[in-house]
Amino acid sequence: MLKVHSRCDLSCDHCYVYQHADQTWRGRPVRMSAATAQSAARRIAEHAREHELPVVHVVLHGGEPLLLGAAGLRELLAELRAAITPWTRLDLRMQTNGVLLDEELCRLFVEYDVQVGVSFDGDRAANDRHRVFAHGGSSHDHVRRALALLRRPEFRASYAGILCTIDVRNDPDRVYEALLAESPPRVDLLLPHATWDHPPLRPGSEPTPYATWLGRLHRRWVDDGRPVSIRMFEALRPGGGGTEAFGLAPADVLVIEADGSWEQVDSLKTAYHGAADTGFDVFDNSVDEAARHPGVAIRQDGADGLCATCRACPVVDRCGGGLYAHRWRTGSGFDNPSVYCPDLLRLIDTVDAYPPPTPPAPADRSATSPVDELLDDLATGHGSASTLALLAATQLSITRALLAACRDRSGTTAAWELLVHLDRAAPEAVRAVLEHPFVRAGLVHRLDSSAPPGLSAAVDPLPAIATAAALRAGVPATLHVPVRADAITLPTLGSLVLPGLTESAEVTVRPGELQVRGGSVEQTVLLDPLAPPSASWRPTRDVAVPGGRVLLEDGDPYRDCYGQPVESRLEGPAARALGRTLAAAWEVVHRDVPAHAAALDGGLRAVVPLAPDPARPLRSATARHAFGAVAVTPHPDPETMAVLLVHEWQHAKLGAVLDLYDLVEPGESTRIRVPWRPDPRPPEGVLQGVYAHLAVTQVWQSRAATDPGDASAHAAHFLGWTRDGVDALLASRSLSAAGERFVGQLRHALEETVVGSR
């Protein structure tokens, strides 16, 4: 949060900046100087770069940020974009009272993609109870004029919503109607800042007037079909994700004051003079240093950072002790429940008393085509076993088609004829080889005329495929098989590494035996597991997992299709360690998300170890031409590995769907901003992202049932990403009709995920 101007043109009597305990504003410069803005932008960029953050949110705040004027704001926005966007996605926002908003400023905000939130407390009586000029005059018409500007089609993209501070003396129905009349994309309701030293106004004898007031507004909202997103109500639902004011997610806000001081979240100004101070500034201190301040660090601890009463509270995962500032009491500091505690408890009860939002109606299944049914099934987030079988079958068809295309490039027909014969005599053996994930990758490589010149581009993969099938079938055969880097690799079986082989070797297979002749080499390898091991034969290794067996694929030359360095053959202990982690991770997937486990069992056949990279210890990948395999860094923790497997398997499934259907309009060049990447993404990339994140959300939500701390925070984090991505995709108008249907159903699954986590 950047406090770009420390004075205001309104004089609201509920303002925590000027009217509450902290008065540090008096000693601050009126506006943030260019030098301070530059240092702030550099600090943010430095932090984003060092931590490889996918996104940074910067909120221009005050006082009143519009007092900076159009020229000052343009300079500041340009500085922020220039410094930060090379390193991360910059989500720019502003919170304003709206009084000075005009067309020129709106154009500027659209140009710099700034989302503008306006503070507005409702109908005239409600708004002007507090939000007035110093001379006492009303701000109501000024703010409504600003909201009308933001509603105009050309500026609507910059309209973020309304921030409304409630007052229980106002009529909740009239406030609700006044807010809705402004068609905001989102409404934030704020409890008036108060502490145990200065408790909130409670007129009359009612013990929980805030719960009553908000309960009334909640009921109107539910009865109306939740026509606008109201963050407080959504955040308080089970699995709702929380906000700065609710839930256990780590606090992620730091403030840069107009003089460059790092401060804690500014609502603390309501507690005592200097409550938000850290003693650090952007000139001498990094974000990390400011974030290590005890007041910030304790807010990373979830429930452990709360008082004993809150820790024992049955709704702590949703309330999270309320807003940090509202816990303040002289003597015990912040080690208290919220001063709104009884209201919050009752409000959560109220939210629970109403049925969850009805997810968008699923499509009428009776009217769907088989295509729709397949997409609908996958849009549940995982897909059934029969859908997985169908995807695997279509992938096999594609491989067979590529095989036939390669035959036309092959210099000889011997391998093809052997395959045709085996396909009749031992179809299971051929099928087992063709289903190996890297057979298709090899065929594509062979057919790709743009492949870089080199050995692999020249290698005909058919003889090795046919030889592997013959060996599996126990059918004697002899073929000339191309050699790559002194090795012949037989998919699914292993590699024969013989230095001195020429470009091609004569390979003869007999049941349990492999004989090779080429150049100066002549060797026979017994494949009987009881025979003494051969130094030149490197068999594939597999691991028993709940779904069957999965290959540790560290030998096939076409496993380099991930655009990332792959690990060379693992030594025995490393292979066994990875095998144990994979088996344990698979169990974890069965424990956390059985529906995803079934999809994993149904299709994942091989795991490729990626080469370690100290800068990025946690990497994983999927390749469109290698269905049935995922690549991962050999991370030792099964819980982490389980998330990687589920995440990547989503990409694999969606890749198989995209082989069949255009979910994005062909030729679409739109780029969409998403929270998990700094660069705008093509629609297909966003689609892949939301499909993977939906599954990861489901994993964390399952874990949150037993670990409301970190797991809840992760679940909320991925839920937010998925929601934002799905909404951005639907708004992009880049999807085909099938894509619209698929993503619409995903949205439905997402809402059910939230409801299901109750």
Ligand code: SF4
């Ligand atoms: S508009 Fe905001 S900053 Fe200005 S006085 Fe009112 S509450 Fe305070």
Ligand code: SF4
């Ligand atoms: S309802 Fe009260 S006790 Fe429970 S978490 Fe919130 S503030 Fe703490």
